[in-house]
Amino acid sequence: MKKTTSVTHAVDNIPKGAIIMIGGFMGVGTPEHLIDELVRQKKGDLTLIANDTARPGIGIGKLIDAHLVKSVTASHIGTNPETQRQMIAEELTVELVPQGTLAEQIRCGGFGLGGVLTPTAVGTLAAEGKRSIEIDGKEFLLELPLKADIALIKAQQCDYYGNLQYRLTAQNFNPVMAMAAATVFVEAEELVPAGCIAPDDVHTPGTLVDYIVNTKVAA
Amino acid sequence: MNAKQLIARRVANEIQPGSLVNLGIGLPTMVAQYVPPDFDVFFQSENGIIGSGGLPDGMDNPSLSDAGGGMIGALPGAAAFDSSFSFGLIRGGHLDMTVLGGLQVDSQGRLANWIIPGKMVPGMGGAMDLVTSARKVIVAMIHTAKGTAKIVEKLNLPMTSSRRVDLIVTELAVIQPSEQGLILAELAPDVDVAQVQDQTEADLIVSETVSTMVLE
Numbered sequence: 144m145k146k147t148t149s150v151t152h153a154v155d156n157i158p159k160g161a162i163i164m165i166g167g168f169m170g171v172g173t174p175e176h177l178i179d180e181l182v183r184q185k186k187g188d189l190t191l192i193a194n195d196t197a198r199p200g201i202g203i204g205k206l207i208d209a210h211l212v213k214s215v216t217a218s219h220i221g222t223n224p225e226t227q228r229q230m231i232a233e234e235l236t237v238e239l240v241p242q243g244t245l246a247e248q249i250r251c252g253g254f255g256l257g258g259v260l261t262p263t264a265v266g267t268l269a270a271e272g273k274r275s276i277e278i279d280g281k282e283f284l285l286e287l288p289l290k291a292d293i294a295l296i297k298a299q300q301c302d303y304y305g306n307l308q309y310r311l312t313a314q315n316f317n318p319v320m321a322m323a324a325a326t327v328f329v330e331a332e333e334l335v336p337a338g339c340i341a342p343d344d345v346h347t348p349g350t351l352v353d354y355i356v357n358t359k360v361a362a
Numbered sequence: 363m364n365a366k367q368l369i370a371r372r373v374a375n376e377i378q379p380g381s382l383v384n385l386g387i388g389l390p391t392m393v394a395q396y397v398p399p400d401f402d403v404f405f406q407s408e409n410g411i412i413g414s415g416g417l418p419d420g421m422d423n424p425s426l427s428d429a430g431g432g433m434i435g436a437l438p439g440a441a442a443f444d445s446s447f448s449f450g451l452i453r454g455g456h457l458d459m460t461v462l463g464g465l466q467v468d469s470q471g472r473l474a475n476w477i478i479p480g481k482m483v484p485g486m487g488g489a490m491d492l493v494t495s496a497r498k499v500i501v502a503m504i505h506t507a508k509g510t511a512k513i514v515e516k517l518n519l520p521m522t523s524s525r526r527v528d529l530i531v532t533e534l535a536v537i538q539p540s541e542q543g544l545i546l547a548e549l550a551p552d553v554d555v556a557q558v559q560d561q562t563e564a565d566l567i568v569s570e571t572v573s574t575m576v577l578e
Contacts, residue, residue: 168431168445169409169430170431171424197431218486219484222430227483239485239486241486241490242449242486243452243453243491244491245445246444246449262453262494262495263494264486267520267523267524268520299425309444310425310442311426311442312407312410312427313424314442317444318446319444
């Protein structure tokens with residue numbers, strides 16, 4: 144059985160300058176309490192890996208608003224004008240990666256693979272600097288694994304052992320990120336007794352989870 | 363019917379019963395409303411669902427959204443999954459069709475729709491995966507950008523994929539990219555060949571069987 148941690152204590156354990164993966168798609172499936180606490184503690188110089196930077200004032204957008212991010216790897220920043228402004232002003236760097244490629248790079252990081260070959264982006268601007276490999280006459284790009292120091296995960300349910308279940312489209316990048324980071328923090332809508340999530344319904348096994356965040360206690 | 367409705371209506375004719383279809387944000391999303399309900403079509407949203415549907419008033423669920431972050435509903439028979447699986451569906455050839463907007467398409471049928479260097483850098487999101495690997499790719503767009511041709515001889519914006527798209531549908535015409543070039547296949551009602559060519563930079567090959575769009 145695992146013990147829960149307050150949001151404050153959880154974020155105490157995230158160093159400035161960390162490489163951090165954050166689940167969510169346009170703020171859906173993003174651990175908002177953890178993000179608010181990162182902002183409160185001013186944990187800056189972050190290297191962020193996420194699908195997008197949401198919108199100003201929402202989800203990951205709050206980290207951008209607070210100038211806590213020095214570099215972002217994402218598939219899309221179009222919905223956050225502040226990310227674009229900081230990029231143009233050279234206050235942060237952005238690497239844009241096709242969404243399916245980003246998911247597979249993270250999966251490779253967590254699954255112990257040396258990389259993945261994808262037909263996506265062959266011949267485009269996004270292929271620059273990447274190795275191209277021909278297999279049976281078809282061209283693929285070699286995309287390398289992504290790993291992180293920290294993953295911030297949002298689940299629907301988390302049981303006393305840290306087993307997780309996600310809901311609907313709030314799942315998105317959370318399960319692959321929970322595999323790809325050295326330390327995994329989970330914020331859940333509901334903390335439920337062990338056994339409430341049937342073994343077949345566990346999306347992420349609790350052995351991968353290091354910190355279960357209790358959003359109801361202060362410090 | 364305004365220009366966007368006309369485009370969406372015509373694109374809907376391409377959708378086969380029982381197929382799996384991904385609609386892009388904006389104009390392409392409008393296609394869904396013209397697909398007959400008895401077609402049993404499933405729409406995929408790449409953020410992780412097959413079977414996205416209309417949202418009854420006030421029934422928003424914070425865990426159920428589309429690829430633009432908008433709140434949606436889901437149909438009976440829907441399935442939800444993570445991003446890795448979602449793009450496995452796309453790259454693996456399991457997606458029958460995708461409909462996307464475009465900034466430019468060239469005479470080789472290559473699409474540009476993810477970046478205007480120095481001006482607008484939204485990112486490609488799922489577009490590169492979708493255009494590279496969907497079984498059929500339809501570009502649904504207004505024919506010109508305020509008078510500037512979008513169907514051009516050669517792209518001057520970075521391309522989304524080297525794959526040739528299957529069909530371009532605008533408020534003026536249906537154009538089929540082919541190895542020989544862009545074939546003008548259909549005209550919108552009350553539009554003639556000269557009008558379309560006039561608003562198109564690339565040369566069009568007028569099909570011998572050029573017909574009027576069916577919009578019913």
